[in-house]
Amino acid sequence: MERKLSEYISLSQTIDITKSSKKIKVGILSSFTINGLGETLTVKCSESDIECKSYVAGYNQYNQEILDPKSKLYSFAPDITFLIIDIRTLLNKIFHHPYSISSLERKKIVKEKISELRNLILQFKKNCSSKLIISNFSLPSYSPSGLIETKSEFGFHDMISEINQELSRIAKDEPSVYVYNFNQFISKFGEKNIFDYRQFFIGDIKIAFDYIPYLANDLMGYVKPMLGLNKKCIVLDLDNTLWGGIVGEDEFDGIELGQSSNGKAFVEFQKHLLSLWQQGIILAINSKNNFEDAIKVIREHPDMVLKEEHFASLQINWNDKAQNLKVISEELNIGLGSIVYFDDDPVNQERIKQEIPEVLTVKLPEDPSQYTDILMSLNDFNVLQKTDEDLKRGKMYSQQRQRTELEQSTKSIDDFLKQLNIKVTIKKADKFTIPRISQLTLKTNQFNLTTKRYQEEDILKFSSDNNMIVGCAQIEDKFGDNGITNAFIIEKNDKEWKIDTFLLSCRIIGRGIEDAIISYILKEAKNQGIKKIRADFIPTKKNSPAEAFLPNCGFKKENEHWVYDLNNTIKSPNHLLLEVE
């Protein structure tokens, strides 16, 4: 349940935001009175441990704020800016009288409006490095032409749809610009609820007070991933969470799943979890049960939507649930702060909240028919960009579980590595791999020699420089595709190469992959008549896993740098296959 706007406003006066560990500056521009949104965002941010400072531009001042390079908005220097223009303001008198003009004229007006919006976006980008979130336009439920609106030649509603489509097209080409689907917001809560004529006539308020907190909730969906606060993993209880009843007592045939009304609620909930898994969210289980009882349901129940292959970790045992959650976090190498926990038992919910407050413990009601709605209202799974690797993440983590199981059942590490049938494919930087290479430099903390962070534009520049090599490697094995999980950047000089960046995603460390790739680089250099390769290790708080890498590969310390003399023989591991694309 969302709180009232008045509560947020009074809370915003009492909270101490300076204790928060993350900071963000939010700009708010709108074409109507939107008082209270800044206060609500401040409170919501503080609850996510973010210090939020907001600048709310004067009423209907958005044009001046964007077009004047010296505006207050730009001197405030926001990190993220929300621009909310309503359809009445945009269309002006045409909003009420769309049929006072011909369809050709309507088309012309739409073109003008689109070019106005495009200009605002481009001017904003020129003057400011902030991300820009621009809302699209709501389709009014009413049309003066009544039921034949849908038959009108480029009618009133077509105008708005066309503007929305164009707006999305513009944003697709601008990495820092996003369209907020305000039209969907209105459909979700209802035009009659959101637009209160009295508030509109008295104060030019176009979003009724009660709905400002819901709007703020949607906008938080952008703020969280900007600060790396998006969740990556959902940990689930089993009994009364994924199915009804207790399998240990009610037995395989006695649980509710599929046929009954409650059974359908659990199936629906599982379907939505699966769709999140397909978007790269990791799923895991934390349940007090006999392993055999529970796994039988997962493997054999005809109405289970989620199967064993969807879970990256299965903690089905009688251990303490908080302990299990910590095991999952370590096993998957993800922070506790990236986990959302679903458990129907209020006692368990309370226990996890107190023991591991970093985990987002969802307050589940007793009635399973509400589970799906609660899952869908979470704004914590958003990301601002998505690569192929992100989409495959859920699958890759469950394959990882199978690898670990093989490792535990194999006697020697060499046997294990041989059985994996690893294939390394070296790829050049191109338009398909550049976003991922940039993402790896931005996100990789552990196996990273220099921890240099590069945006897409940087990688693009390097890759077109003849004196540089930018590459990456895709790793596959018998359990599946790990995707592009290595990247390297090399500076070429006549006699010597310098490794600027060499990194490996932590989930593939320790399988000889790093050795194979470095030996590929060494051989390339040797073939081109180079005598020496220089590399650096810049220590950080997190990159100790890469510390011994250079000496282990045969690099020798010379002054402050690590140097490999290419007259030496180059070793490469023989348990894997390396291909160059």
Next chain:
Amino acid sequence: MSEKLYNIISKIFSVPISEINDESSPETIESWDSFNGLILVDELEGNFNIKFSVSEIIDVKNVKDIKKHLSNHGVDLNG
């Protein structure tokens, strides 16, 4: 008397109940601006389950006026 009303006013304008009386108005309560005035309307409507008209809302000059309109809507402040 009027306890519920005063509680709401006190909460919305962040003033102690003891400072609220019939003559309290935007002149005597600093945080009573037009926006907070509308927030107050929203709270009163929710709490007393009524709806004011635009004329009633813009007519309010002080707490006494609020009481008048509440009682026109059948709210018994002495009850």
